[in-house]
Amino acid sequence: MTTDTLHPLAAEYLARLRRAGRGLPPGRRRELLAEIEAHLSEAIDPSASDAQALTVLDKLGDPEAIIAAETPRLDELPAPRGTREWVAIGLLLFGGFIFVLGWFVGLILLWSSRAWTTRDKWIGTLVIPGGLASSVVIGLIAIGAPTKKICHAFNGGGQHCTNAAGQSTPSSILGVVVFALLVLAPIGTSIYLARRAA
Amino acid sequence: MEARISETAISQLRRGVLEFCVLALLRDGERYSYELVRALGDADGLVTTEGTLYPLLGRLRREGVVDTTWRESPSGPPRRYYRLTPDGQAALGGFVIEWTRFRDSVDALLGNGVLR
Numbered sequence: 636m637t638t639d640t641l642h643p644l645a646a647e648y649l650a651r652l653r654r655a656g657r658g659l660p661p662g663r664r665r666e667l668l669a670e671i672e673a674h675l676s677e678a679i680d681p682s683a684s685d686a687q688a689l690t691v692l693d694k695l696g697d698p699e700a701i702i703a704a705e706t707p708r709l710d711e712l713p714a715p716r717g718t719r720e721w722v723a724i725g726l727l728l729f730g731g732f733i734f735v736l737g738w739f740v741g742l743i744l745l746w747s748s749r750a751w752t753t754r755d756k757w758i759g760t761l762v763i764p765g766g767l768a769s770s771v772v773i774g775l776i777a778i779g780a781p782t783k784k785i786c787h788a789f790n791g792g793g794q795h796c797t798n799a800a801g802q803s804t805p806s807s808i809l810g811v812v813v814f815a816l817l818v819l820a821p822i823g824t825s826i827y828l829a830r831r832a833a
Numbered sequence: 834m835e836a837r838i839s840e841t842a843i844s845q846l847r848r849g850v851l852e853f854c855v856l857a858l859l860r861d862g863e864r865y866s867y868e869l870v871r872a873l874g875d876a877d878g879l880v881t882t883e884g885t886l887y888p889l890l891g892r893l894r895r896e897g898v899v900d901t902t903w904r905e906s907p908s909g910p911p912r913r914y915y916r917l918t919p920d921g922q923a924a925l926g927g928f929v930i931e932w933t934r935f936r937d938s939v940d941a942l943l944g945n946g947v948l949r
Contacts, residue, residue, distance in 0.1 A: 640909075663891065666891060667887055667888065667891065669913075670866055670887045670890070670913065671884065671887060672910065673866065673867065673909075673910045673911070673912065673913070674866070674867050674870065674883075674884075674887075676909050676910050677867045677909055677910075678867070694874060694882070694883050695882065695883050695884040696881070696882025696883065696884040696885060697882070697884075698884075700882055700884065700885060701882070701884040701885055701887065701888065704884075704885040704888040704889070705887075705888035705891065
């Protein structure tokens with residue numbers, strides 16, 4: 636079945652339908668185009684007058700209207716994110732502060748949900764285990780460690796420490812950057828998971 | 834404004850009823866898509882754009898109330914034949930009962946309205 640056997644106006648109509656249907660799932664687009672093409676070749680003889688062809692096309696309606704009718708409705712889409720998914724995202728991010736246990740509950744919810752692919756679930760698990768709580772702990776160690784070391788090296792009191800901190804500025808900046816990255820990573824993961832589940 | 838309100842109401846009514854009209858057309862045996870679409874298109878006041886019936890047929894397939902097979906036609910492209918599934922038969926039976934009640938009640942109310 637080729638478009639050669641179609642009336643020129645019917646072929647033009649089909650081309651318009653094909654363009655309008657680009658956003659459809661491929662399988663549904665193919666089926667719809669096959670059905671409409673069969674309709675056109677049955678309803679319009681290739682030798683028909685333009686007026687006859689236009690009458691059939693008018694009855695068929697705008698290609699855009701047909702595509703709009705074919706576009707999946709909300710209740711046909713796969714399970715959208717529900718309360719479970721929001722709780723999972725929330726616990727993965729903040730659950731570490733609830734005696735670490737909260738994060739594990741989030742992990743169970745993540746892996747038992749059908750809203751995410753396995754890849755999404757691994758990202759949710761590994762970036763970053765423990766969520767923000769881990770970021771804060773690791774970040775504080777990163778910032779705090781050099782200061783302490785130098786404090787000890789100077790053997791001492793409050794003033795020495797302040798000076799020491801001033802001297803170790805480059806490593807402090809590095810610490811802040813690492814800290815910021817550690818905080819942003821789990822937040823980014825949460826946004827990613829929320830979008831993937833939508 | 835009033836005209837527009839009744840227009841949406843009618844188009845919603847049509848949309849709700851059309852799928853059962855498809856099932857009803859298949860009650861006596863299978864038909865292919867073009868036959869179905871023409872039969873519905875020729876019924877007065879039922880369909881405004883025949884093309885939007887094809888997405889409807891697709892939905893009925895996915896819902897499992899109809900089954901289809903492609904077959905060669907004596908002339909032209911292959912045809913997709915539709916027939917009722919047991920689910921489709923049950924859905925149609927249920928609708929016929931509900932529709933009769935609905936129609937009788939609306940008719941009775943509209944009749945009263947006219948008399949007053």
